[in-house]
Amino acid sequence: xxxxxxxxxxxxxxxxxxxxxxxxxxxxxxxxxxxxxxxxxxxxxxxxxxxxxxxxxxxxxxxxxxxxxxxxxxxxxxxxxxxxxxxxxxxxxxxxxxxxxxxxxxxxxxxx
Amino acid sequence: xxxxxxxxxxxxxxxxxxxxxxxxxxxxxxxxxxxxxxxxxxxxxxxxxxxxxxxxxxxxxxxxxxxxxxxxxxxxxxxxxxxxxxxxxxxxxxxxxxxxxxxxxxxxxxxxxxxx
Numbered sequence: 001x002x003x004x005x006x007x008x009x010x011x012x013x014x015x016x017x018x019x020x021x022x023x024x025x026x027x028x029x030x031x032x033x034x035x036x037x038x039x040x041x042x043x044x045x046x047x048x049x050x051x052x053x054x055x056x057x058x059x060x061x062x063x064x065x066x067x068x069x070x071x072x073x074x075x076x077x078x079x080x081x082x083x084x085x086x087x088x089x090x091x092x093x094x095x096x097x098x099x100x101x102x103x104x105x106x107x108x109x110x111x112x
Numbered sequence: 113x114x115x116x117x118x119x120x121x122x123x124x125x126x127x128x129x130x131x132x133x134x135x136x137x138x139x140x141x142x143x144x145x146x147x148x149x150x151x152x153x154x155x156x157x158x159x160x161x162x163x164x165x166x167x168x169x170x171x172x173x174x175x176x177x178x179x180x181x182x183x184x185x186x187x188x189x190x191x192x193x194x195x196x197x198x199x200x201x202x203x204x205x206x207x208x209x210x211x212x213x214x215x216x217x218x219x220x221x222x223x224x225x226x227x228x
Contacts, residue, residue, distance in 0.1 A: 042203050042219025088154055099168065102154035
């Protein structure tokens with residue numbers, strides 16, 4: 001059973017377009033992290049969200065944590081080829097000693 | 113910026129052979145993780161160390177996998193015997209503590225294992 005569902009699994013768009021990817025669960029998380037992973041490399045942390053309804057911005061990337069802390073979204077404005085990668089979300093559950101639960105990722109390709 | 117070092121980057125081995133991976137975490141990071149990532153999937157935790165002690169190895173296939181962190185610094189993950197299904201990326205990560213918010217994970221670039 002996948003506790004964190006990411007959608008879409010794969011997205012290919014043209015440079016300059018906007019996009020949103022989602023991370024959904026029926027479980028409540030104390031915090032949720034977004035990572036980007038490029039081919040042949042390890043994941044790199046982009047952001048951590050903690051408070052329900054929280055919105056964080058990282059240049060053209062906007063992250064939102066759902067009010068109930070069960071879901072999150074990542075919106076990219078004017079996507080660039082450098083945004084290409086695998087976007088992973090990971091949630092920390094309080095009652096499991098903050099162990100991270102990982103989604104399967106969204107593979108994003110931005111075509112020039 | 114300090115990095116998590118892993119070696120080798122790539123490993124090809126025949127099934128039933130033994131294979132080992134090495135990880136050197138960021139200096140001062142007490143927590144070390146080994147993850148397995150199958151292509152197209154998210155990382156799966158194999159084992160978590162706090163200093164030299166194992167705090168979670170519930171997902172480690174102990175009949176063939178072993179991990180150690182003898183001095184609480186670098187770590188080795190071993191597979192013996194390797195099976196075709198073990199082909200994956202093996203990622204090591206480290207953090208200062210166990211609270212993922214205050215102690216984010218830093219990943220190495222992984223070892224890509226191919227079992228033939």
